[in-house]
Amino acid sequence: MAVVRSPKDLVAGLMFIGIGIASIVIASNYTLGTAARMGPGYFPRILGILMILLGAIIALRSLRVTGPPLPGWKWRPVLVVLGSVLIFGLVVDRLGLVLSTIMLIMMSSAASVEFRPKEAAISGVLLAVLAVGVFVIGLKLQIGIWPGAR
């Protein structure tokens, strides 16, 4: 029974193997061509093979070389930060920059353990003004300021 001495490397190695296999599978849909006349599938296939090789070596080494354990995973920062940006992207063209900004600041601030709602709200309003000034007026980007402006 092999002892996994470096869990991070094992997971990474398996991940790379997976990516390599996926690349070869997807690339098999494209014409391979020959060395002299490379088709669209040629380079991806080479890369896929290299990936699988490297992934295998990394995974095998993880059984021999000691490494740090897998760190914990805190859900709140990841979900809140990414979620708030995602929502920003979805609503900004309908709600306009000002409202979306305030929403983004308020939501993303909640990811921090030091969250203070009033402070976040003020920051949101100030940043909304700054954003409009710099991006819409200064750089002339085409983003609506208020709802329904586009």
Add this chain to the structure above:
Amino acid sequence: MDLLSHLALGFGVALTPVNLVYALIGALLGTLIGVLPGIGPVATIAMLLPTTYALQPVSALIMLAGIYYGAQYGGSTTSILINMPGESSSVVTCLDGHQMARKGQAGAALTISALGSFFAGTFATVLVACVAVPLSELALKFGPAEYFSLMVLGLIGAVVLASGSLLKAIAMIILGLLLGIVGTDVNSGVARFAFGVPELTDGIGVVTVAMGLFGFAEIITNLESTEKREMVAAKIKGFWLTKDQFKKAWPAVLRGTGLGSVLGVLPGGGAMLSSFASYTLEKKISAHPEEFGKGAIQGVAGPESANNAGAQTSFIPLLTLGIPENAVMALMVGAMTIHNIQPGPQVMTSNPALFWGLIASMWVGNLMLVVLNLPLIGMWIKLLQVPYRILYPAILLFCAIGVYSINNTSVDIMLTVLFGLIGVIFVKLDCEPAPLLLGFVLGPMMEENLRRALLLSRGDPFVFLTRPISLGMLIAAVLLVLVIVLPNVRRTREVAFQED
């Protein structure tokens, strides 16, 4: 002499009011993000790339370059004053710089930092100007096989000289190459890895990848750790150096400048490697090595000059050969491509105003930084006191607007968010994102050169070995790998990166 007329052209471009303003903006922004922890030049440049669309190419590059070397100046301020490196290249400055501050010599440390950086910046700019013409002429003789091997050497060199697991870094490069393939194949018109999503047929944008992997992932990782930062700022009592300090410091400045200039050109080199190497050198050749770690001025003067020289000379491979050798340069390639400039040796002849203007403005920027930094220290200190909980939503906002403004579609934001998630996974698994960015930017070029080389050789893969320059580069790449794999070197490398 040709060089003088080139420089004259360059300064003519760099000293126009518009470009002076952009150089200033870049330098100030760079110092700002250098001072602020949690955001670095890569994320900032990625964030500003979309906003440079409306600018002239020269102005855009001047500003972005200013951010990179400005960050070197800013990072040293926090290292000295609050023992926290704002930038990875300022880590060594913490060791002796903060100790000097504790002894009441903060002003001297800051001054020698700024002056050493300026000297190094001037020297490096002249070096770039001198080396540019011969190197570009050499590169014009390269065929596709040489270019491919050069890119292989560059990529291997970049990971060999960086910290972390070599195997995983190479795997990240390959992953980057694969991501670069997403999109329509130029030669056959086939949409590859697009999964039927129309927005992917043009490929993934470099801003998207960089922002997600470097910006979002860093913010999330920062939020996960709940350690409080000690905000004990040291008092500054006057800025002048004593004669004795100056005598000890200036040889270190010279050595740091020389070392940084050489290391900056090497693939994977740049500011960080140069500063580490300089500290090690100073400690080794010092008559009183026990002083190091307790406030030896050479421990500040050397690395600070080295990191500035390294940052500037890392532009050489980009401007002369078109090969980026670290993540920041990879983004500069992205910036040039956005402005329809194909990076490579022909940039010098087809776009001399841009080329020499950029070089000249690096010196102008350095001058601005040394003049502005010391008086503005008070302001930087105040800014450091803004709590992170207020700072990071603002950073997120600028990133989000920047990404959205590329195409005004939410698909770009979704992709960036996805890369943010991927970036966090990579951090957890100790996989470095910088090699991925390098591979991503070079991927299409590598495939194209591989294809052309094989086409010309009628399918003979040994063409890379039969052509002498190409063979030389591949041998160098193998040597680099072997050198790192040897146990002695590996141990030294790990020790060097444990110094903080």
